[in-house]
Amino acid sequence: MKRLKxxxxxxxxxxxxxxxxxxxxxxxxxxxxxxxxxxxxxxxGTKVKAPDPSTLYRSLKALAExxxxxxxxxxxxxxxxxxxxxRAHHHHVVCTSCGLMKDVRVCPExxxxxASLGFSKITGHTLEFFGICKSCA
Amino acid sequence: MKRLKxxxxxxxxxxxxxxxxxxxxxxxxxxxxxxxxxxxxxxxGTKVKAPDPSTLYRSLKALAExxxxxxxxxxxxxxxxxxxxxRAHHHHVVCTSCGLMKDVRVCPExxxxxASLGFSKITGHTLEFFGICKSCA
DNA sequence: CGGCTAGATGCGAACCATTTGCATTTAAAA
DNA sequence: TTTTAAATGCAAATGGTTCGCATCTAGCCG
Numbered sequence: 001m002k003r004l005k006x007x008x009x010x011x012x013x014x015x016x017x018x019x020x021x022x023x024x025x026x027x028x029x030x031x032x033x034x035x036x037x038x039x040x041x042x043x044x045g046t047k048v049k050a051p052d053p054s055t056l057y058r059s060l061k062a063l064a065e066x067x068x069x070x071x072x073x074x075x076x077x078x079x080x081x082x083x084x085x086x087r088a089h090h091h092h093v094v095c096t097s098c099g100l101m102k103d104v105r106v107c108p109e110x111x112x113x114x115a116s117l118g119f120s121k122i123t124g125h126t127l128e129f130f131g132i133c134k135s136c137a
Numbered sequence: 138m139k140r141l142k143x144x145x146x147x148x149x150x151x152x153x154x155x156x157x158x159x160x161x162x163x164x165x166x167x168x169x170x171x172x173x174x175x176x177x178x179x180x181x182g183t184k185v186k187a188p189d190p191s192t193l194y195r196s197l198k199a200l201a202e203x204x205x206x207x208x209x210x211x212x213x214x215x216x217x218x219x220x221x222x223x224r225a226h227h228h229h230v231v232c233t234s235c236g237l238m239k240d241v242r243v244c245p246e247x248x249x250x251x252a253s254l255g256f257s258k259i260t261g262h263t264l265e266f267f268g269i270c271k272s273c274a
Numbered sequence: 275c276g277g278c279t280a281g282a283t284g285c286g287a288a289c290c291a292t293t294t295g296c297a298t299t300t301a302a303a304a
Numbered sequence: 305t306t307t308t309a310a311a312t313g314c315a316a317a318t319g320g321t322t323c324g325c326a327t328c329t330a331g332c333c334g
Contacts, residue, residue: 020301020310041291052313057292059311073213077321078291093254102254108245112266117230117239120274122266129249129262137257157281157330178320189284194321196282214292215320 006030013085017066024051025059029068029083037101038072038080038092074101074128093129097136104129143167150222154203161188162196166205166220174238175209175217175229211238211265230266234273241266 004012010029011021019025031047032039039047041056051059060081063069070084074094090103107127114122141149147166148158156162168184169176176184178193188196197218200206207221211231227240244264251259 015302022301022311024312050313053291054293054314055312062311073210076210076213076216079213093249093251093256093259095256096260102256104249104254106245106248108243108248108264111243111245112230112241114230114268117241119230119232119239119268119270122230122268123233124267125265127245127262127264129259131251131256131259131261133256152331159282159330161283187284190320191285191322192283199282 006033010085013068017068019062019066024048024055025063027051028056028059028063029085032069032081032083033085035082038070038074038082040078040080042078044081072128073126091127091129093131095133095136096130097132100133100135143170147222150205154205156199156203161185161192162200164188165193165196165200166222169206169218169220170222172219175207175211175219177215177217179215181218209265210263228264228266230268232270232273233267234269237270237272 007026007030010026014021014025014029027048028044028051031044034047041053041060045051045053045056048056060069060071064071064081068084069081072080072082072092074080074092089107090105091107092101093104094101109122109125112122114120144163144167147163151158151162151166164185165181165188168181171184178190178197182188182190182193185193197206197208201208201218205220205222206218209217209219209229211217211229226244227242228244229238230241231238246259246262249259251257
């Protein structure tokens, strides 16, 4: 795979996934790539050119279904998104005081035995930790 | 502690926690006690006499803060509640096809080292598994 | 036991994130 | 370039949850 500039790389990935490589969606991925933490849709809206909220919602949902971004519910109010391309599965710990988020590699996925629970398979899970970071302590 | 009928026992617990033992709140706890799975506020509303939705929300929030009930966000749409009295900390696995829920004892709480993440302490976490139960498979 | 007061309730309106309908634009294929 | 399905923008609707405020009521005191 050749080395391309991010926008072209994302365009290629979008087409690979059967999505149209629109400027808006490429811009979304580029913007998400710059974020260190999962970002709310509202914030994201201020970082990209002019995407209407409804378009943002639709685009993010489509990208999430294709595995290009991940949706995270840290607080039950609004969803946050992070880029998934090139990033391994992980969870987060959130400072409830300042909002700082860190990735954590701990994952309970393999600790559960579907059969023993009357389940034929486990398809997914959500895990978020909450705490107080050292700066806020 | 003497053996009382549930409503009287809950009344006593409410007073212990500094909450007024109103019929509505006692009824809420009794209704929650009967549920095998976390129940949505809407469903709960149909099971108790006449509590207005806003009262339901306020009551559940108050009871949750006192540790008498637990709020669970299985789907990102609506919150669910389960009784916490006499029930140890646990998580759930949800069948995404029929909604069946089972308790799971797996808990990642002790697997995380706050200090190594730049956190002074971990105050909580959320964990839910999703899958397909044997009946739906 | 009757009155007093903070907390609880009901009702309606307000909020806010998210969704949807529809007409218009645009990327991708022919 | 023409064609077409998908994507976008705008406005309106949805739906869970919250708030303001007037009215009740449990718990307390005399």
